[in-house]
Each structure stands twice: as structure tokens, then as C-alpha cells.
Amino acid sequence: xxxxxxxxxxxVGRSVWVLLAAAAVFYVVSxxxxxxxxxxxxxxxxLGPQQVVGMKVGGGALMxxxxxxxxxxxxxxxxxxxxxxxxxxxxxxxxVETVAFSGWSYLLGRSVVIVGVSASFAGCLAxxxxxxxxGRMPQxxxxxxxxxxxxFFVAANLIPRxxxxxxxxxxxxxxxxxxxxxxxxARRRLPEAGDPPVPLDRxxxxxxxxxLAAAVTALQVGPVWGWADPRTxxxxxxxxxxxxxxxRRLRRSFFTVPPRITSMALATGVAVGFxxxxxxxxxxxxxxxxGIGVPLTALMVSAYGAGGVAGCLLVRGRxxxxxxxxxxxxxxxxxxxxxxxxLPARAATGVPLGMLAALLTGVGVMMAQVPQMAWFLxxxxxxxxxxxxAFHPVAVLxxxxxAxxxxxxxxxxxxxxxxxxxxxxxxxxxxxxAGALIAGLPVVVLGVVLAAAGEWLLVRALAGPELAQxxxxxxxxxxxxxxxxxxxxxxxxxxxxxAASRASAAALQEAVLHPVPERxxxxxxxxxxxxxxxxxxxxxxxxxxxxxPHGTRVLIGDVRGKGLQAVQTVTDLLGCFRSQAHETAxxxxxxxxxxxxxxxxxxARGDQELxxxxxxxxxRAPDGYVEVVNCGHLEPLALDAAGVRxxxxxxxLPLGFGGLGGDVPEPRRVPLPxxxxxxxxxxxxxxxxxxxxxxxxxxxxxxxxxxxxxxxxPAGPVGxxxxxxxSEVLAFLERDVRDWSHHLTDDIAxxxxxxx
Numbered sequence: 046x047x048x049x050x051x052x053x054x055x056x057v058g059r060s061v062w063v064l065l066a067a068a069a070v071f072y073v074v075s076x077x078x079x080x081x082x083x084x085x086x087x088x089x090x091x092l093g094p095q096q097v098v099g100m101k102v103g104g105g106a107l108m109x110x111x112x113x114x115x116x117x118x119x120x121x122x123x124x125x126x127x128x129x130x131x132x133x134x135x136x137x138x139x140x141v142e143t144v145a146f147s148g149w150s151y152l153l154g155r156s157v158v159i160v161g162v163s164a165s166f167a168g169c170l171a172x173x174x175x176x177x178x179x180g181r182m183p184q185x186x187x188x189x190x191x192x193x194x195x196x197f198f199v200a201a202n203l204i205p206r207x208x209x210x211x212x213x214x215x216x217x218x219x220x221x222x223x224x225x226x227x228x229x230x231a232r233r234r235l236p237e238a239g240d241p242p243v244p245l246d247r248x249x250x251x252x253x254x255x256x257l258a259a260a261v262t263a264l265q266v267g268p269v270w271g272w273a274d275p276r277t278x279x280x281x282x283x284x285x286x287x288x289x290x291x292x293r294r295l296r297r298s299f300f301t302v303p304p305r306i307t308s309m310a311l312a313t314g315v316a317v318g319f320x321x322x323x324x325x326x327x328x329x330x331x332x333x334x335x336g337i338g339v340p341l342t343a344l345m346v347s348a349y350g351a352g353g354v355a356g357c358l359l360v361r362g363r364x365x366x367x368x369x370x371x372x373x374x375x376x377x378x379x380x381x382x383x384x385x386x387x388l389p390a391r392a393a394t395g396v397p398l399g400m401l402a403a404l405l406t407g408v409g410v411m412m413a414q415v416p417q418m419a420w421f422l423x424x425x426x427x428x429x430x431x432x433x434x435a436f437h438p439v440a441v442l443x444x445x446x447x448a449x450x451x452x453x454x455x456x457x458x459x460x461x462x463x464x465x466x467x468x469x470x471x472x473x474x475x476x477x478x479a480g481a482l483i484a485g486l487p488v489v490v491l492g493v494v495l496a497a498a499g500e501w502l503l504v505r506a507l508a509g510p511e512l513a514q515x516x517x518x519x520x521x522x523x524x525x526x527x528x529x530x531x532x533x534x535x536x537x538x539x540x541x542x543x544a545a546s547r548a549s550a551a552a553l554q555e556a557v558l559h560p561v562p563e564r565x566x567x568x569x570x571x572x573x574x575x576x577x578x579x580x581x582x583x584x585x586x587x588x589x590x591x592x593x594p595h596g597t598r599v600l601i602g603d604v605r606g607k608g609l610q611a612v613q614t615v616t617d618l619l620g621c622f623r624s625q626a627h628e629t630a631x632x633x634x635x636x637x638x639x640x641x642x643x644x645x646x647x648x649a650r651g652d653q654e655l656x657x658x659x660x661x662x663x664x665r666a667p668d669g670y671v672e673v674v675n676c677g678h679l680e681p682l683a684l685d686a687a688g689v690r691x692x693x694x695x696x697x698l699p700l701g702f703g704g705l706g707g708d709v710p711e712p713r714r715v716p717l718p719x720x721x722x723x724x725x726x727x728x729x730x731x732x733x734x735x736x737x738x739x740x741x742x743x744x745x746x747x748x749x750x751x752x753x754x755x756x757x758x759p760a761g762p763v764g765x766x767x768x769x770x771x772s773e774v775l776a777f778l779e780r781d782v783r784d785w786s787h788h789l790t791d792d793i794a795x796x797x798x799x800x801x
Contacts, residue, residue: 060234061176061236062185062189064227064230064231064234065169065172065189065235066169066188066193067223067227068128068231069169069170069189069192069193070193071161071166071220071224072162072163072165072193073193073197074197075158075162075220077203078200078203078216081203082213085209085210085213086151089210090151091148092151096148098266098269100152100155102262102265103156104155104156104159105258105261105262105442105445105446107156108159108163108442109254109257109258109442110254110258111159111163111164112164112166112167112435112439113167113250113253113254113432113435113439114164115163115164115165115168115431116171116431116434116435117250117431118431119168119430120171120428120429120431120432124171124172124175124235124431125172125231125232125236125237127431128165128168128169128172128231129228129231129232130164131161131164131165131167132224132227132228133228134160134164135157135158135161136161136221136222136224136225136228137157137161138154138157138158138159139158139217139218139221139224140154140217140218140221141153141157142158142214142217143217143221144214161224166438167431167434168431169189170422170434170435170437171434173185173186173189174425174430174434175427176236178735178784179785179786179787180783180785181784182420182422182787183360183361183364183365183415183416183419184361184364185419186357186415186418186419186422187357187358187360187415188361190353190411190414190415191353191358193353194350194351194352194354194411195350196350197349197353198348198350199347199350201347201349202343202347204339204343205339205343250432252288253287255283256284256287257439259280259281259283259284259287260443260446261439262446263281263284264443265446265449265450265455267450267455268449268451268452268455269455308483308484309367309371309420309421309483309484310420310436310440311440312484313371313413313440313480314437314438314440314444315440315441315447315480316410316413316479316481318441318444318445318446319445319447319476319477320378320410320444320473320477321410322449322454323448323470324346324349324406324473326454326461326466326469327385327461327466327469327470327473328345328346328385328399328402329342329346330460330461330462330463331385331386331466331467332388332395334388335395336392337388337392337396337399341396342399344396344400345403348400348403348404349403349404349407350407351404351407352381352403352404352406352407352409352410352411353408353410353411354411355404355408355411356374356408356409356410356415357411357415359412360416365415367416367419370412370414370415370416371413371480372485373485374408374409374410374411374413375409375410375413375477375478375480375484375485376478376481376485377405377408377409377412378405378406378410378413379474379477379478379481380409381401381403381407381409382406382477383474384398384401384402385402385470386467386470413481413484420787421436421437422434422437423736424787426736426737427736444476448469451469453465453469558588558589558619561590565590565597566664566665567664567801568798568799569770569799570599571770571771571772571774571775571796572590572775572795572796573775573779573794573795574586575779575793584611584612584792585603585604585614585615585792586601586602586603586604586615586793586794587600587615587619587794588602588725588796589601590796591622591626593627594627595629595630595632596663596664596665598626598661598663599663599725599796600622600626600661600662601659601678601725601726601796602657602659602676602727603657603658603727603729603792603794604655604656604657605654605655605656605657606655614657617642617643617646618639618642618643618657618659621638621642625638625639631709632661632663632672632674632712633674633710633711635661636676636697637709637710639661639700640676640700640701640702640703641703643655643656643701644703646701647701655701656677656700656701656702657676657701658700659677659699659700660674660694661673661674661676662723662725663712664717664798666801669716669717669718669719669800670717671714671717672712672713672714673692673694673715674697675694675695675697675713676696676698676700677696677697677699677700678696678699679728679731680692680693681715682724682726682743682744682747683722683723683724684721684723684724684747684774685718685720685721685722686720686753688752688753689747689748689751689752692715692723693713694713697710717799718800719800721799722769722770722771722797722798723798724747724774724796724797725795725798726793726794726795727791727792727793727794727795728791729789729791729792729793729794730743730793730795731743733782733785733789733790733791734786734790735785735786741782741785741786746778746781746785747774747777747778750777751769751774751777771798771799772797775797778795779795
């Protein structure tokens, strides 16, 4: 069994998640505090403008290289080892900063810190993805990114207390000790969740890294050197030279992720990176223009982190889908960016409004980022998880570099003026809107964007008559009302069609698949049905349970094929079973009649390949056993206090092959003592795959949940088998198979039963 399967069964301790969150916090806190300490560093070491520019620009390229290098190293050598080495590099860089005696020694330590922080973040991200099945990725990432957002909240409030040089040395030394402690904890507590690395085309990876590093560097140095400078032109020329061969090899050499998922991840990452820089640069300028002091401004900025925590927890609790998160979250960030323009001149009203703006932006950004990252990471092959996972943080870096490409936000700029800060927010709004249109539902996004623009115009109109006289203000307000109304009307039409489709699917399922009673004869039963095709309500699997004069009879099976033809076959089979189950005393003869009926249906349709696997079960109340006839179906699973086992029920030919017509099969008796749960299932359960293409191990997962060796004691997480009923078993399977696989490709039918 591979490592992810074992980890999914036994679980991971809470200390591991604390370790991964604490190590990733450096990725957020370090840049914020280093930026706050820059004036003290420049004064102490006499750093010139060129050194500061080189430090800022080189840091972006170092981060790109470190993210991909650490990700690939984790795939090849193990993520625990690479994370430990990364924390060691981080501790070494912080130690150099602690004892730095010159500008060059400080720059060296800062560069080592950037490498260590980026590599640690790459290792943590890959570990979080590897230690969680695809279905649980949103919850895991939601909690992990919530911790990072909380760290930003704390760090932003420390900005007004910019450390002096002695304070910076003390804080760097303490951070080095924390990194060493995390290193020791990683070596002792972090499980190795890596799969054998998948071979990767090295020229492709090199070309990709060079292209991304060139893009990040060119965006940052363009305003510094000038876009016509030969060095800038050389970087810009290097970008297509590396991007073209990387693009040609992408699909066959890197990861087989659908283009839709990749484009959404890129759009979301760029929008998030640009928004963060725009808000951090523009909000303090606008707050200062309104007469708000530095401590209160820092509190306003930190509200972005508080909003991020709320957005992460919202996604974690509500399982928000990627498209929904982008459709609702990014326009919500637009509303926050629009509110930043209208900060009142008094702190009593300006601070709450600024905090609300930053809070809305943080909530919206994380509502989009968390489910999108989860979707992207769930689609990655495990053998290349670390390498491919670096793509998302690099997309955020691209957005950050794009924001720094503007003249008044570049490395040599003293910061934007009031009008430039407003322009920066509008550019950020355009970037966010473009990302929302790419990654979300365009109609809904357009309606929300226009509503936000209308709100901004309204607030501007109320702020003063001179602002209300902007060109085309009245026409824009009318256009907002008309277009927003059209967008909302289109959204309502779509919602009505979706509701009608769901109602039709539910009616079809109820008409074909009758609900299985909770009690029938001497049995307690539970059933679940999940069609592979969303919105149809029914597919090629079928199940039924009837009380007849001959006892309680249960049928479960799977028709070859999918779609409407499979639904027709299911309807015919169930109709025959419901009729013949009351008329046929012998269970073997009943199976033979179903076989002949299926063969006649195949002949009538001219389909020589039509068949169905089926399992028939019969129980009489006084008996301590059930009778079983297996027509090419999967064997049942029996759950009792001793564990989970397969029930021996040798398979005959499937229905429709005519193998039961002349020789009626003899039913097999299977003991069914009190306290035992018998599980009947179709192959959609056991053939559900995770991102590593591994089948769902139903028996092992049930043993881990209900067997004597389950975590938390002999009773397992929900109790021993003797203390639970069929509905609890199926509830666990329904939840667990979705955690295992983020996308089910086959119908699943389940029936669990136990004697009264």
C-alpha cells in the first residue's frame, strides 16, 4: 500500500498541522517585518539605492527559483527531509542577520532568509496537499491559510513599532531559534507522505523556471532601469525564448491538469497578488490624506488579514466550489477596493470604513483563493506534487511583480501620492474584475461589478458636489442600473432552469428507484444512490427491496453502459423484479427469469452486448442467514466486531447471457448473526480513484473506521459495528469516498442491512 493510502487510514496528528502552519507563517511575517525594519537597516549599514533595488528585485527571482527547486527536491528526496533542510537554511540566514556587521553581510543573510522562507513554504504546501485526500483539501487549506492570515493580522499591527537595529537583531535571533525548533519537530513528527517521483523533463522545468523568473524580474526592473534599457530588453527577450519550449512540453512533461483548472489558478493567483500589493500601498496613503494616524492605519491594513481568516473559515465550513468562490469572492474584493476611495477625514468614521474595506477585500480574496488552490492541488499527480504545487504561489508572485511595475510602486519610488493611490486601486479593481471573469461565472460577475461601480458613484455623489460633476456620471449611473438589471434577470433565468432540472432529476429517480424502507420484514436497511452524470438523478446502477410472501428480497446491480439507454434497461429490470419477486418462490428461479427477461430486451433492441450484473438476496425473519444468488456481481462485505471481510458468494454469468435459463442456480446460504451488518455495493464505490489513480479500498477504510484497530480506541471514530446501524455505515462511506476522490466517474449504489 502506498504512503497516501496509509496516511489517509491512520490519520495525522494535530502537532503536524501546527508544525506546517508555524513554518508557513514565516512566509507572511518575514516580508512584512523586513519591510518595516528597512529604514533602520539603511541607516545602520548605509545601504544605497542600488543595493535596496537589488535586494527587492533579486528577492523575487530567488523566490521563484527556491519554490520550484524545493518542490522538485521534495518529490525526489522526500518532503520531510527537504522541509528540514529549508528550515535549517532559514535559521542560518536569520543567524547571519543577527550578527551582520556590514551592508553586504546583511544582504547575504537576507538572501539566505528569502531562500529558506520560500523553500519552507513550498515544502509545507506540498505536505498539506500530500497528507490530505482530494475531498478534504478545501478544509485543510482553509485552516492552513487561516493561520497565515492571522499571522498577517499580527504582523501588520507591529509595523508602527518598527524595530531599531538592536531590536531587529534580537527578533532575528529569536526567529532563528524558532526555526531550529521547527526543524527538530519536522524531523521527529512529520510523516513522509511522498510517492515515488515521476520522471520529469529537465529542459522543460528549466525553461519554465527561467521564463517565470524572467517575467517577475522584468516587471520589477522595468520602472527602475527603464523599459528601453538594454538590460530590460534582454530580460523581456529571454521570456519568450524560454516560454515557447516550455509551453510545447507542458502537457506531456509536467502535469496533466485540464487547461480550465490551470487558467483559473493563474487568474486567481495574479489577482490575489496584485490586490495585496495595491491595498498595502494605497490604503496608508489615503488614510494619511484623511488625517488618520499610523497606528490606526496599521489597524486598518491588518483588517485585511482578519478578513482573510473569515474567508478561509467560510470556505472550510461551507465547502465553497472554485467557480462559486471566484464568482462571489473577487467581486466582493472589488467592493472593498471601491470603498477605500471614500475614507472620511475624521478618524471616528474613517477608521471603521477603512477596516470594512480591507475586511471585505480579505474575505473576497480568500473565498476565491482557497477553493481554487484546493481544486488545483487535488488535480495534481502525487509524484509531481511539489513541483507543480509551486505554480500557484509563483502566480501570486507574478501579480505582485505586476503591481510593482507601475512607476509609483516600483523599488525606487518613494510611494504613490493621493491621486496615484486612487489610480492604483482602480488598476487593481480592473485586474480583479478580469480574474473574476476568467475564473467565475461572467454574468454574475458582471452584475456584481456594475453594482459595485454604481455604489461607488453613489458614495462619490454624496461626498460632495464637486465630485458629482465628473464627466458622464449621470449616464454611468443609468447604465449601471440597466445592465445590472439585465444581469440579474439572466441569473434568475439560469437559476430557474437549474431548479427545474433538479426537480426533474429527483422525480425521475423517485419514479424508477423506489425508496428502500428503513425496516422490512426482520431487517433494518439503509440505501444510498449517487449517479455519475450530474443532474440526471439516475444512471446504470439499480437497487430494490421488497417484502414478499417468500421473505424479504433485495436486488442490487449494474447495467452495462450509461445514459438514457442504461436507464431504460434499469426500468425494465426493476419492473420485472417487482412483478416476479411476489410470484416466484425459488430465488434461483427468480434470477433465471431476470436473466431471460434481459436477454429478450437485448434481442428486441438489437444490442448483443447488453447485460447486467446483479446480486439477489433473500431473508426470512426466523432464520439467522440470508440466501444469495450472485450473477456476476461484486461479493458483499460483512462488518462485525472482529472487523470487515468479504462474503464468499461465487459469481455466475451476468444477467442477459442466458446462462441461467436451463440450469436454475442453487442459492448460497450466508450466516447473518445479530450485530452484523451486510454491505451490498456496486463497482462505482471500489473504482473511485484519488489523484494518484488508486482505487478506493472499501474494506480497509471500513476496518479503519469500525474495526478494533481504528484510531481512538477499539470502537473507532463512530463506535463499534455492534452499536451502529446500516445508516451510520453508509453515511461514513458516502462522506469518506468523497474525501478520497474529488470527482466520481461512475454510479454508486449501496445497500446495508442487519437483522432486527
